[in-house]
Amino acid sequence: MTATPHDREIESLEEFDDVVARGSLAGHRVQSVDLTGRTADLLRADTASAVFLGCPMEPDAAAKVRADGALVFPPVPDLPFDPYRGLLYSPDDLFGGLADGGYESTPDALAYGWFQRTKADSDIFASMLRAVHDDSISDALDEHLAGERVVGVMGGHAMGRGTDAYAGAARLGRELARAGFTVATGGGPGAMEAANLGAYAAPHPDEMLDDALLLLAKTPTFVPSVSDWAQAAFEVRHRWPRGGDSVGIPTWFYGHEPPNAFAGHIAKYFANATREDGLLARSNAGVIFLPGAAGTLQEIFDNATPNYYESRGEPTPMVLVNRHHWTEHLPAWPLLRSLARGRSMEARIALVDSVEEAPAALLRLPADAH
Structure with missing residues (x-):
């Protein structure tokens, strides 16, 4: 069997x-592995x-591998992130130090601060580091999702904990995870956090989610304190460990919105366009759109475009939730239906009244990844 590029990647000391x-x-590619103890x-x-x-690695080891003809890209000093990382982030990776120094001291906040300082200075080195990091994250995301049936859940960041809408999105995430899908969201607060929370709750008894929702409702939003908001999520994780896995795909472009701590694997990007397209492209079993504003509206048509042209093979199912929202408040549904008419994507779109109807609607729509 011919080796694939991923077969040649080494991302841990064990490998x-x-x-x-x-x-x-x-011929191997070794990513962010501390080899100072492997000189021999x-x-x-x-x-x-x-x-x-x-x-x-030690200087004599670096000199030897260069003499062999290997390429050595040394670690970049004084960066709050690793541009070459071989694995996705975990909540602990991004929120390290939260309990001691607050959110401002975490790697996530420090990376956002670095981005804010460097994004407008036209420094080719900084932009190269961002690009290398994002490509490394995409590679790790592809490896993690290989063979998975992924359902994207999109929705507004403003959906507060303690609301019926938040609870509904959490139950949606739980049902999708229990049905064997990998839930993927934009990785932020609001509807995104709720869906990741639901997937986290999937292995636990139903009462666990009810209790977690009550606990989280005490800190409805990340304003004014991201620290309090994030610590409430970690309290849930600590009280009910070994939750289900899901994926969050947030961005430092919107770094004022923190990532949520319920996605077990987090693909955080600097470039929002790469993040948006990557999330939709990897949702091979369909996308569910909860009520949202401009960002969610953009995602509907970002997903509809390749479906219309069938540029990713068979169109993926799209389910829009809340008839009033998508026909009256933000009338995306009439335009989407007109766009789909007469094309194969017409059979793969649905509009439902409530979030409870979304999983069944998704399963009724044809999709290769089902």
């Missing part, structure tokens, strides 16, 4: 040791055509 034990490192292995192994991305 490194396994490859070394089986023979050569030649590097001096002994064949590393021709290997690439080391942000891997600390």
Whole structure:
């Protein structure tokens, strides 16, 4: 069997040791693995055509692998993020230090601060680092979602904890996860957090979600304190550990909106356009659109465009929730239906009145990933 590029990627010490034990490192790509304790292995192994991305190593090991013909991209000092990281973020990665120093001290906040300082200064090095980071995240996301049936849940960031709408979005996420789908959201607050919370609650008894919603309602939004808002989420995680997995795909472009802590795997990007397209493109089993404003409206037609042209193969199902919202308040549905008329996507769109109807509507629509 021909090796794929992912077969040649090494993203942990365990993978490194396994490859070394089986023979050569030649042609492999090693991402953000601390190799300072593996000098003997590097001096002994064949590393021709290997690439080391942000891997600390001793000077004699670095000199040897370069002499073999390997490319070595050293770690970049004084950055609040790792541009070469090989894995998606976890909530603990982004919110490290929250309990001691508040949100302002976390890696997530520090990365946003760096982005704010560098995004407008036209520094080619900073823009290159952002691009390398985002491409590394996309690679990690593809690896994580390989073979998964992914349902995207889109909706407004302003949906507050403690509301009926938030509870409905959480129950939606739980039902999708229990049906075997991987829930993917924009990774932020509001409807996005609710859907990730529901997926987290999926392995627990039904009462767990009811109790978690009551606990979270005490801190309805991330304003005025992101710290209090995030700490409430971690209290839920600590009280009910071993929750279900889901994916959040947020962005530092909207860094004033923090990521939520209920997505087990977080693909955070600097470039919002890459994040938006990536989220929709990976929702291979369909997308459910909860009520939202401009951002959600944009996502509807961002998803409709490749469906219209069938540029991603068969169109993916689209379910819009809340008839009044999408026909009267923001009348996206009439335009979407007109756009779909006479095309194969016409059979893959649905409008429902309530969030409770969305999973069944999604399952009625044809989709290759079902």
